[in-house]
Amino acid sequence: MRPQLLLACIAWLATSTLAVFEDDAFNVDYHHQLVGLPQQHTSFFHPVRPGSGAVLYTLSDKLVLGAISPKDGSVLWRQLLKAKSNTTNGFLRAGEGQDIVVSAVDGQVAGWSTSNGRMAWSHDIGEYSVRDLEILELRDGKETDGGKDAVVLFGDKHPIVRRLDGNTGQVKWEFVDSSGDLPYQISASATTIYLVSLHTTILNGLKIKCASLNPVTGHKDDQYTLSSDSDLSSAESIIFVGANSASPIIAWTDKSYSVLKINIIGNKNVASFNINPHGAESVERVVLHAPHHINSVSHFLVHYQTAKHHWAEVYHIDLRSHTVSKAYDLPRLAGKGTFSTSTSDANVYFTRITEDEVIVVSSASHGVLGRWPIARHENSGTFERPSHVHAVSEVAAKSGTLTSVRSAVLSSTGDWQLILNGESQWRRLEALAGTTTAAWAELHEEAALAHELELEGHSNVLAAYTHRVRRHLQDLQKLPEWLQNLPKRLLGSFGGSRTAVKQDALEHDSFGFHKLVIVATEHGRLIALDAGSSGKVVWNIQAFNLAPGTKWQDAELHITEGLLTVQDPVSGETASFETLTGKRALHSATLGSRSAASTKISYDLAGEELRGVFADRSNASPVWDFKPSEGERIQAVTARPTEDPVASIGKVLGDRRVLYKYLNPNLVLVTTVSDSARSLSVYLLDSVSGSVLYSTTHSDVDVTRTISSTVSENWLAYSFTLDSSSVSTSQGHELVVAELFESAIPNDRGPLEASSNYSSMQPSHAAGDGAKPYVVAQSYHIPEEISRMAVTQTRQGITSRQLLVVLAESNSIVGIPRVFIDPRRPIGRDPTATEAAEGLIRYSPVIEFDPKWYLTHKREVIGIKKIITSPALLESTSLVFAYGLDVFGTRISPSFSFDVLGKDFNKLQMLATVAALGIGTFVVAPLVRRKHINARWQL
């Protein structure tokens, strides 16, 4: 009995000291595991192992290589590939029957295991970036057992082709073309590798040059040039260079899309077909879809898209006569459509997905094999009618008859969904991966009420009275609904399970966990997520239509009284949206009017100088100007948050004396680095007067690594990495925390003493210069580089703060409790009794990230660029939202949830106890009374 009791006690103690409680994990936090927008040429269905079921592989525009389960859309594995340049283009190929997918991004070619995403091999080609990547399906004319070799094309002036071993990534041979032509693509047939390069003629036309290489030796066998210079002016006009089909082709059109020209590679003949635009609309896009399977029949489809219609033509290639002929047309239909190719044995199927239906045809004849209407999906928060951007499909056919087709379709809303026989199976919100800015929005019921009350306060008595009566009548309409829900709510709260009454509707909850996070994506979308119900999308709109190739990077979201105001990136005008619905508001709030009213002097970064200017820009010349010392460049400017409530102006010591905090709302932290001196300097400025409050410098810093910083309350933190060649005793990553006080002496406010007011500019009426803080700083070693910092926020600032740090290497977010980074930790000795009473612990030079501090626990959050925090209505709780690539949100209680009952609190038991006691009192009361009376009579 006793050992069991002891064990139970230990178990209870262990769980009560965790930062993320086990029952909170996966419950209070939410995570959108994203890959980014998939691209058609790098997405495909491929079996994990030969013979097993297919998995969807993609290399997205964010250079995330991911394997997605086609059943439920969950991520099986992901790899974030690093690019040297800011390219969004990569290559992904898989050989037939292979358990390795090969990726190429910039100068890095790598093979990845299909089952677990581990790197099988990698090959670095140096400074060049890869132009094309193909898998050699046949080695020396016959299929082989081992890994299939990859062929890469790279180089600028001199195209280089390398054949890499499919098992090790070793170079088998290299071919250098010294002709000076622009490398374009490679294509491999059963016997030959073709190098397609572009030769610029004098008249700025392009000639397509085709060299055939021997796949075994890498020597050039033959070469020919197509006289395409009359209609080919740029590489964009080439619409297709056929990959590993039995008869690879090159197809191109002229600029006005009037003629389609096709050349079967290895043959100099060029077939030419006129494009019939079917009416007045001009053709906007021509896409060629051909099978990549080496054994499939050599048929292909050409897809034409105009502004409002689309159609397609299917062509057959005669392998003996090397001629191309048109087989049949697919009818012209309204709207945008996508086509995708899939193969089953040697047969080729084309899947056409229009806005309303999925149609499958065989490449051999125009007979429709399968037709399914697309079920209208439930409203996913968008008002627009999404169109399909591209799709990849897989058909299941048994002995020539089609049984099912599934397609992974990217729609214009950024949703990636799987449609199986017309039914939407799952939907991934890949638009969120492009989040550049995010902001918190209150559910504005409270704000609306405050607004109404304000109206009543400012109008005359009669008007205010009628207004109030009308408001109450309106509120009465909600009464029946409220009464209806009452029993359910009561039952739910006594049943002890709070999840049973999880609100689906966007409702204000008493704890304030329901808040909206509004994010702006680089593609001009605005998306609202509900932080209270697992990051569910509330609305999702295309706010602005950006020009192709541009990104919405520096969006500023201003949220006031239920209105989101944002500057149009195209026209520069301001637009307003209702935060609850995403509908465009009729009246738009003027941008920055509020901030200008309360701020007189703001600051901005001008080159390598930070300058203070009047917030209303009434005077163009700078008020103050700060330039760091010679040779330093400003690396980051961090300001104290505008909403940063502080509960106590002092820090109470163990002996009841007080250290007064230096609280200045205008703190700005500037971090600068010097490349030549390899040093980091930190300047703390007063953003009103421009004076330097604190400055410090660190030498032997690796200035190429990330330096992150943050300011909150009366303290600041920054982290950096020491140079590996430094001779100092410390090596690795460091975290520095500095705290500002009014004076070094407890119970002393320095020169400020009794003054209730203080100005950054006016002369101080206290005796002495009180502008400079007393700074205590400590430095710690940390095991990992910090890529981003943030600080938790609570409603009143009573709860102790946590420093939230993003660890890019381990893909996680850690919350460091304030007590571990208190710069007053005693060094080299144990804390005295008074220090211990204050909560100080002995200094240790290393802060190990305790596994309990990991807010992301088991989750892997990749590509996090920023964290924002917001207070809940509960003082103990802070809401956290992190974005960048993945989207992660949680709520944390840095001082534990002291103001809310835990889940293990049994309301039913408590009620039963009270009831039992009440009944007991009723039963016992007469007995006691009788006993008393009897006792008196017996005297």
Add this chain to the structure above:
Amino acid sequence: MRLPALLLPLSLLFTSLLAQSISTPTTHTLQISAWPLPAASSTPLARITYSYPSLNASIDSWTPPSPPTAKPKPDRGGAGDTDLVRIGFHDPVTQHWHGVVTSAASFDPQFQRRVSLHVDGKGVVFHVGFAAWRTAGGNGKQEPEVEVVPMRRGPEPVLNKPVVVSEDGKVEGAVAEKTFLQKYWWALALFILVQVVMGGGDK
């Protein structure tokens, strides 16, 4: 033979000169100017001579700006702020102006003032600071105090002391552990004493 003999004292002289130039603090002068907000250009405020790294500074000249003509209006922002004065200096290389802003009231004779010069590791001023406060006597000195603020080195982790091991693998300075007898002799003695005292009585 003669040339090296001649070179030696010369080079000695040179090195001693060099050493002197390093060890003696170099003195710099800096022109601080005041720039009232509506004014188009700045006017000289002070000429300060300071030395680095000894951080001594003195004021060569001091010409406070003329008191504001208009009455200070405390609650007005934007253009027309005649009660703000920018204090700073011109970068000798780029001719850019760097400095801080303060209230014109800071130049009232009742206040004591201080000009801070923030210098970098080479002794070059990169920023200035200005403060004014009421003195105990109610009347401050005309000339401000001058302070040179060097860049402080940031905190470094205070590492634990490494354990020094001697050649035979023993920790140096560690006290040899006492034997059981050395540690608990008093308990044994007490036990024997009790035995001796108690043993006599039982007959």
